[in-house]
Amino acid sequence: MRNLITDVPGLVVGAAEDARLASGVSVVIFDEPAVGGMAIPGGAPALRDGALLAPEMTVERVNGFALSGGSAFGLDAAGGVMAYLAAQGRGFTVGSMRVPIVPGAALFDLANGGDKAWGRRSPYGDLAFEAAASAGLDFALGTAGAGYGATTCDLKGGLGSASAVSSRGFLVGALVAVNAAGRPTRGSAPHFWAAPYERGVEFGGLGAGGAPAADALAFALKSDARVNTTLAVVATDAAFDKARTTRVAIMASGGVALALRPAFAPEDGDVVFAASTARAAEAPTLRDLAEIGALAAECVARAIARGVFEATPLPFPGAKPSWKGRYGQWAVGSRQ
């Protein structure tokens, strides 16, 4: 087990970044088309080809998902993944054509110090093509992929992932790009809101802390950007139809509330994509669905904390500090 979304059989993940742009793309590509679902808990989504994911819409399966920086410009990323897959003859068949189905969502990282003067054509399509071509089972966390340019209220954001196994053996995983308006920690303390769900020392092993910091519940929002987003993909190998995959997405969105304060805010564009790769032989019951959804929520919460925990700061003046830069000496196993 890698403790990554790629522990779920039937998918690979790719990433591409541009340091001067200070942004990047993460893609999830399914070996075979996967049943898709979605929840949109945030108030300011930037979404492409997501309407088809509603349970009553006709297309049931997706070839992949694209997460990107770049705000709504970053929605070009899905086109790059489509181009890559179409060149391989993959996609929804319409006559002699193949149309790869790749819903995408973007986060706002336009004010992070990178060079955003790309002119007529955004770089996100090319980055996504590159990400798709390099997709595999291993990928970097922290300042990487769609989380490369991400920030939170007062810390560098990043890309996180986590996985879990249900009591009957179904696999669940999450990939998250954390660019929240609020905080992943209990105020200015190093302790993550997601602490009750941490496995091992995957984000430092600090626990929830004893007496909370004085500002644990102080309301704090990013001031330098009016659009902020936590984007997630969750996947399971349990064979669900579109309605049940949507339920997984809805339950998974609870993980945003477990890991960030505030959650689902009007200026957060939180989107959760879900997919069922249906690789498990066992048929899931409704109880399995509830457990898989609960684990998906916890994977999202853990992935949010991991994304922040693993991040490194951007090299620009005034860039937000990383969690490790500010609190790293607290982490279990850190060098003193």
Place this chain on the structure above:
Amino acid sequence: MRNLITDVPGLVVGAAEDARLASGVSVVIFDEPAVGGMAIPGGAPALRDGALLAPEMTVERVNGFALSGGSAFGLDAAGGVMAYLAAQGRGFTVGSMRVPIVPGAALFDLANGGDKAWGRRSPYGDLAFEAAASAGLDFALGTAGAGYGATTCDLKGGLGSASAVSSRGFLVGALVAVNAAGRPTRGSAPHFWAAPYERGVEFGGLGAGGAPAADALAFALKSDARVNTTLAVVATDAAFDKARTTRVAIMASGGVALALRPAFAPEDGDVVFAASTARAAEAPTLRDLAEIGALAAECVARAIARGVFEATPLPFPGAKPSWKGRYGQWAVGSRQ
């Protein structure tokens, strides 16, 4: 401050219960019609006159909300509140008629040992009329109102409430009937999931506990009922339109995830109603909305814990124990 939803100016709360039925009704009635919103995070809702709450629907204001036991039979409760308000000449004007707008939601308490053989006409309309007639600023928590017959996975459920004030003085409150499929505590430990948000010792002052119980993250669901529900009403005195009131409902739904495991499950009928009484003179900003939504989530989480904390067990053989019956000696200030 009562630490109840009635701290929000412009509303009263009433309750009625029937011990033999082992069920009851809670109603929220607004002094003047309030702007309404809703979120439906659960997978098995029992809902009446909720479709009008969507932002694109025409009716903007509601006269009240009805929460009840009785599963879908309990949706008769809204009719009782309507009858009470219509007799007072209150409601949406259509020609010479008044139609009180009272969305309602119900929870499943049909298997709790009470006498449910009511025959042709359910008792919920009459209970709700009585609840409306008795509405005021004070009301009982625990085994009361819509939470009278409620249960959780392994403890008695109940009715809870909590309030908060935003940094700019807006009032926020929640009323919750807790009948969750899952657990409000960290496994078999007495510590509530909502502990990080507790104010004073409103639900025992135990904190989150040190080392978690071995089964803190074990997956546990009620086995004796296939439909379970946490119903919430949140209210604020900030003047929001219907879309922003809906955002408050969505953010408030995060509080279910903060207090219960699992949350948003396929067999939970979680519904969150929201209302703006618009009594505050100050115009709320988008930042105020984010803070009010975050506080609404925390009020929901705190109210869930309070509802379970204050509950007393039903008198039937095999009835689930109350939190105080099982863990009361742990609470701050309890008699040893």
